[in-house]
Amino acid sequence: MFDNLSDKLDKAFHVLKGHGKITDVNVADTLKEVRRALLDADVNFKIAKDFTTRVRDKAIGQNVLTTLQPGQLMVKLVKDELTELMGGDAAGINLSGNPTVILMSGLQGSGKTTFSGKLANYLKTKKNKKPLLVACDIYRPAAINQLQVVGGQIGVEVYTEEGNRNPVEIAQNAVKHAKANGFNVVIVDTAGRLAVDEEMMTEIANVHKAIEPQETLFVVDSMTGQDAVNTAKAFNDRLNFDGVILTKLDGDTRGGAAITIKSVVNKPIKFIGTGEKMEAIDVFYPVRMAERILGMGDVVSLVERAQEQYDEEEARRLQKKIAKNEFGFDDFLSQIQQVKKMGNMKDLVGMIPGAGKALKDVEIEDDAFKHIEAIIHSMTPGERSKPAVLDAKRKMRVAKGSGTSIQQVNQLLKQFDQMSKMMKMMQGGGGKNLMRMMGGMKGGMPQP
Template sequence: MFNNLSDKLDKAFHVLKGHGKITEVNVAETLKEVRRALLDADVNFKIAKEFTKRVKEKAIGQDVLTTLNPGQLMVKLVKDELTELMGGETVGINLGGSPTVILMSGLQGSGKTTFSGKLANYLKTKKTKQVLLVGCDVYRPAAINQLQVVGEQIGVEVYAEVGNNNPVEISQNAIKYAKANGKNVVIIDTAGRLAVDDEMMTEISNIHKAIEPQETLFVVDSMTGQDAVNTAKAFNDILNFDGVILTKLDGDTRGGAALSIKSVVNKPIKFIGTGEKMEAIDVFHPDRMAERILGMGDVISLVERAQEQYDEEEARKIQKKIAKNQFGFDDFLKQIQQIKKMGNMKDLVGMIPGAGKAMKDVDIDDDAFKGIEAIIHSMTPSERSTPSTINSSRKKRIAKGSGTSIQEVNQLMKQFNQMSKMMKMMQGGGGRKMMEMMKGMGR
């Protein structure tokens, strides 16, 4: 996420290394590189110019604090400005109304249908809402079927009217259905536009007027850069939407959309999509995103994800097993599943301060635990519950069954034994400490 921008900003700050005071000369040189980095990230020229001007005004003549060097002070100033550029504050979703009606808009291919499912899953699991997904894309072949597949995957009902080509009527009927069937959130997935054409924009405007949604969200593919910002402006002129959704932030995005869109349309970014899984949705926090761009990580979000997956009852059971030397590979497998639910490994590593930079050239597979899981699944139930019974001949069979080498099986056994000993030593730590150790094994 924003790797290229992060690298270039890091190089820009090296200009100030060794200076005892921030002066107009060394600031100008640094900010020239910062502006270049922003432009390379597809940020609008005017926005990049104004950004560096504000940083310069704050930086000139500032004495370096005793605990900081000029580079660190400049990083703080840039971090504060990046935060403001992306909205300053976290803006949540409006869940008022009975039911809450959320209208999704955006260009075709922006990931709107998939994100409708992610948002439904988020509201169902995090906010305990009864959600109804509504298929109003009456043009794209198999659009309704795609939404139904998504709905089935997350356990959310999908409302559709086969043969009805009037999206205004469908959306109005869906809201009536939601009221009659105890649904308190309605998410309406509209047809994606191939371009900002008058006919399609009039249609979504008519839907908007007819249903008066509590939230109108504009979904944009962050990989489209400055084009995304221009499209957002065109949609906002018609719909006056309430917030922006940035999808595909896990891709090789340059970041221009995330950095520019708030300044252009003056609407907050509310959510981001960070992967293909239905759980890959995050509330957008401008300050945390600024820290990630500058290589500071995002420890708060990492802790929040860990807390979401932390099972206190399961942790107690594991503590008892550790005390009795009964911790086995089945328990180990459960911990792997917990970590996998936290998100893709590359995203998690990026949240650790300094780790993103240190591992920028390392390809972290989303299936980082795949080999470990294959080895464990090739063991018999008795071997998983009593690892000490696994001898040389059993290791050969396990390696063959999992498609791995004996060396890999030995390595896993060694790590597992070391981890078991350490957990025994830190008995009071429970599940949280073990998850930290599991992350280390994933790396």
């Protein structure tokens, strides 16, 4: 996510390395590189120019704080300006109304149908809502079937009217169906086109007028860069939507849309899509995104994801097993599954301060645990519970069954033994203090 932009901004800040103070000359050189980095990320020229002008005005004449070097101060100023450019504070979703009606808009291929499912899943699991998905795309082949597949994956009902070619009627009838059957959120997936056209705009405007949604969201593919910003403006001129959804941020995006869309349409980015799974949806926090772009990581989001998978009863069970030296590979496998639920590995690594930069040339696959899982699954139940019984003959069988080498099996056993010893040590005062700290954090994370 934003790897190229992060690298170029990092190089720009190196201009100030070794300088004792900020001057007109060195700040001009630094900001010239910052502006180039933004333009390469597909940020509009005027926005990039205004951005660097604001940073320069704040930097010139400032006394560098005793705890900061000029380069560090410049990073802080750029972070603050990026945060403001992307919206400042996080924007919540309006869940008023009975039911809450959410209208999804966007071009074909932006990920609108998939994100409708992700949003339904988010509201169901995180907000304890009962959502209804509505298929109003009557043009794209298999669009209705796609929404039904998505609904089936997350256990959410999909409202359809086979043969009805009037999206306004379908949407109105869906809202009536929701009221009669206890649904408190209605998510209407509308038709998209390959480009903005008058017919599409008129149709979605008519649907909007008929159902009067509490939220109208514009879904945009962040990979399309500045074109996404221009499309958003066209939609906003007709729909006056309430917020933006950025999809495919897990790809090799240049970042221009995320950085500039708020300043162009003056509407907040509310959610981002960070992967293909139905759980790959995050609330958009401008300050956290700015920190990630500048290589500072995003520890708050990382801890929040960990807490979503945190099971107190499971933690207590594991604690007892560790204390009795009974922690086995089945328990280890369970922990791997919890980590995998947190999101794709590259995204998680990017949340650790400094890790993204340190591992920028290392390819982190989403199936990073594949070989470990294969080795564990090739063990017998007895071997998983008591790894010490794995002799040379058993190791050979496990390696053959998992498609790995003896060396890989030995390496896993060695790492597992080291981890078990460390976990045993953590059962002392340090471990209890850590558990208490995590329990306190679970009660509520600080918001930016």
